[in-house]
Amino acid sequence: MANLNKVMLIGRLTRDPELKTFSNGGKVANVGFAVNNRRKNQQTGQWEEVPVWVDLKAFNREPGRKMADLIEKYLRKGSQAYVEGHLVLEEWAGKEDGKKQTKMVVYVDEIEFLGSRGDGPAAGAEQEEPAARPASKKKAAVEASGGEGMDEVPF
Secondary structure: OOOOOOEEEEEEEOOOOEEEEOOOOOEEEEEEEEEEEEEEOOOOOOEEEEEEEEEEEEEEOOOOOEHHHHHHHHOOOOOEEEEEEEEEEEEEEOOOOOOEEEEEEEEEEEEEEOOOOOOOHHHHOOOOOOOOOOOOHHHHHHHHHOOOOOOOOOO
């Protein structure tokens, strides 16, 4: 049987990225991320946004993109991003009792920064590279128009 482990999310950072540098020179960015699920409230009949909290980890890879460095440079609490990654179950022994602890985390494979350069808390940061690269012509058209007059994205 085939397996697939792929995660695609659009959401916002819930805190500034926390960076850790390893003795071998590697780097990881730990990111708190939130996405919203919509559900209908059975009592009121109204649609509600229900947040889902996700932990992300982005590594600098050799060879490859330096995800941790990009996130450190361009993203802050409240920044919106599109993330592609895969699920990893992290396991460790608890410090106090030695019991096995686990947590599901998304390891970032790709990231696109959403919003314009003037949007969000990271707007004051120096930017040498484009903050976002549209994934498709349709997405670029929606971003260029500001998405005005659209209730739903047609793709």
